[in-house]
Amino acid sequence: MKIPGSHLMDPSSCAGSENEAAKACQTPATRSPSVRVRIEGSVFTVDKALLEDNCEYFRALFQSGMRECQQEEIHLQVVSTRGFLVALQVIHGERPILNDDEIVQAIECAAFLQVQALVRHLINTVNSDNCLLMYHTAVTYGLLDLFKSAALFIRDMYQDLKEDARCLPKELIDHVESLVPSSYVMVGTHSPSIKLLQDFMRTVCYLDEDEKEWKVLTHLPLEASTTMAGVTVLDNKLYIVGGVYDVSNKVVDSGFCYDVVTETWSTFSNPQQLRYNCTLVGHEGSLYALGGEYKRTTMSSVERYNISKSTWSFTAHLPRPTSAVACTKSMGRIFICLWKPKDTTEIYEYHPGHDEWTLVTTLIRHQSYGHCMVSHRDRLYVMRNGPCDDFLRCMMDCYNLSTGQWTALSGHYENSKGALFTAVVRGDSVFTVNRRATVEYSIEDNKWRTKKEMTGFPRIGSMWTFLLRLPKKSREPLGKADLTSGQNFEVPSDLPPSSSVECYD
Template sequence: MSAEDAEDRGRPPRRPSAKLTVVVGDARFSEDKAFLVQSCDYFGALFRSGMKECRQDEVHLQGLGARGFLAALTASRGEFPDLDGLDDLVEAVECAAFLQAAPLARRLVDLVDSDNCLLMYRAAAAFGLDAVYRAAALFIRNVYADLEAEAKESLTPELIAYVESLTPSAFVAVGAHASCGADRPPLAASRTVCRLDESANVWKVLTELPPEASTSMAGVAVLDNRLYVVGGVHGPHKRATASSFCYSVDTDAWSRIPGLERPRRGLGLVGADGRLYAIGGECDRTATASVEAYDVEAASWAAAASLPRPAAAAACAKAAGRIFACLWKPTETTEIYEYVSRADEWRPVATLIRRRSYGHFLVGHRDDLYVVRNGPADDFLRCLVDCYNLRSGQWSSLPGHFANSKGALFTAAVRGDSLLTLSQSETQEFAVADRNWKPRRRMKGFPRSGSLWTFLLRLPDPRPAP
């Protein structure tokens, strides 16, 4: 260590100046220091280190690519970096790992698809980017039947072993049931959560709902491979309940979690970044704009920014790591809003106007939001689908229409590049590509009447461990 370095280490670190020039290869970037510290742990550690470099106005990053660094900056601003080429993805993975740039890592997780999952998996393993490594491995496991031969040609035995150690995401469903209450026993035959055994094409019971759990007009969502049932109705008068439950696949057990501050029914429920968001619904049979956020680690609910206006049964979804909700202005306007957690506010995203039709269900796949709406007037047996691309800000319509066989398109789960829909008569898988849905295969329907909830869970492998 030089005398100058020793002297520098003895001084308290200075506060970062307003701007820092970052030199990456032949490119120079002038950025606000506070922004860099907030976006990348690398810069946070640098400016806390007390070393000479933390007082310089120019920093050189050796061995990184300018395109990867630009992607990190773009993702940190909440925008979409241009990562269309495979080389761009590898450079971005390296940069995200070196800079410990969480926003870029989250964006890369969202970009894993059938065409790049093997490359992303290898790159994340090489550079030690854990979030992308696990996301790519889970993606490969879910589509392993299609990719096994290619995977065994391009992956090391160690990488293959990790993929094969994972369990694929199972398609799971539950019907709509009010809580039973203490005065009558649960109907165990119908109050069950079931999984589809796709190899045998048969539905099997996974677990039974707790007697006090309601899936009728409730919020149902999966977060970190746990199933949550929040609110809903109970009793013959269908009163709103605050009761909330969590199912752990690891312990095969239900537990009660704190109830909502305001009991509600007809709410939307979305999980993201360790929180559940209970969106809108009805309190005392009146639509509400209230939103509550449940912090899983703290096990507590807190108020979040309210919707722009009251809404019950609002269609909600997550896409590109962001939360969206559809609000109606019957009978022909659907407005999409995004919840921005860092600002705790709802921001308008897009508006869809279709004559005598509005969105009833929302599906997020990568950078696309699919609004599933009824046909003209009250033709609910004919579903039409419009797609809004978050990057381009453009609407497009899927060709033709989809038969809404008793609610099939009002519930769906995205697995890899597929969309699974469900009705009493059949389970249908669509391949999602180029903003279009193409029928891929049909399987057995769910033998329950009424509304359905569908979701994905990674279930423990029933085979005994070696």
């Protein structure tokens, strides 16, 4: 295994030439001050500040004032060499794909040395192959965040994992079964309404997979607009930014947030630069408003909303002005899909720590550009239109982040269901929806296989789809009356102020 920043290790101090860790030591150069860490017969010379910044164990040790904090060599007996190597990789920004043994040793190291970056990496790599192992090992070593994430992942795929989950202790199975799975949720394009002329179609709806039909989750506040808005989910809350009133493209005064637990709406400030037709993405406690338009001018500016501080600030601009940019997150990383004539689709990654965009790869397809992008494990799936003579034919290409290779998926995804330009991944499945059908696909190596077809969403216009974990509650289906007069909705005559709007079914 190649160790990042190999200059951090002194090969003369590595014991045992047969040891893989020793083989990884390449150069004697180190940063000062440094400390030697001895594990299982191998000695690593590591930058002291690096350990203090990333490991709670070393931070407490170096600041304790005890004799050990002055030692030039520290002997660790509670972690393995392999686990420590993985921790060093992650600290240096690498994202290693781990086998089962490495997962166990990495969890052990993350727990004993309290390496939060390693915990985040493990959370970002939970998948159907390792979730049961991560779940059981995380509870064994007391990594609560990883335990929670693995449990929720298992719950979302429980029907597929139920047989394999029998190997778990009963209390762990009971915990998974007590959790609420994520639901497929959709909101269409709606402009603000007024009390006297309420539009009862202004609803956020979710798919009841047992009954295979759409039901109403909540109504949009009167002042909210999803027309040309940015819509995303972060920490199980729905956020809307940058909607417009009408064809004048006047931006709505506030952003809106829906909390599914309290079933309430609240408002928050707009970005400093008013924008519509932007893309909104949530990541690690912040919202990012990407590009968009204002006064018919396309922008490249990006703003970050710190939710805990309720403040907007500018970050690095997009590589070029764009609106409604396709965006996805993969393994805790943010990616966007840009067009660059002729016939070129570019994938960029945003690095929050360095506040910069970097080009990842390009895809060249004749008269065809990416419109939608989703991720599954370490793969990005770009849905694109067909050639100009068949624009609604949806083709798909897959980019593997680990190998750096593109693969064209077999077949195309339109037929009677319409073009696939909105999609959400849950576990090993993809959900898509249009007026004719809601389709669940199973993600396979070289194609998406139709797994289940359900009722479509019988409205026209753009749709935003996402996942939310909804509290258990009996809700009414989306009936015909809801699409016309709306007489079946029990909406109170007087709604509270928009800063705290109760939403009724």
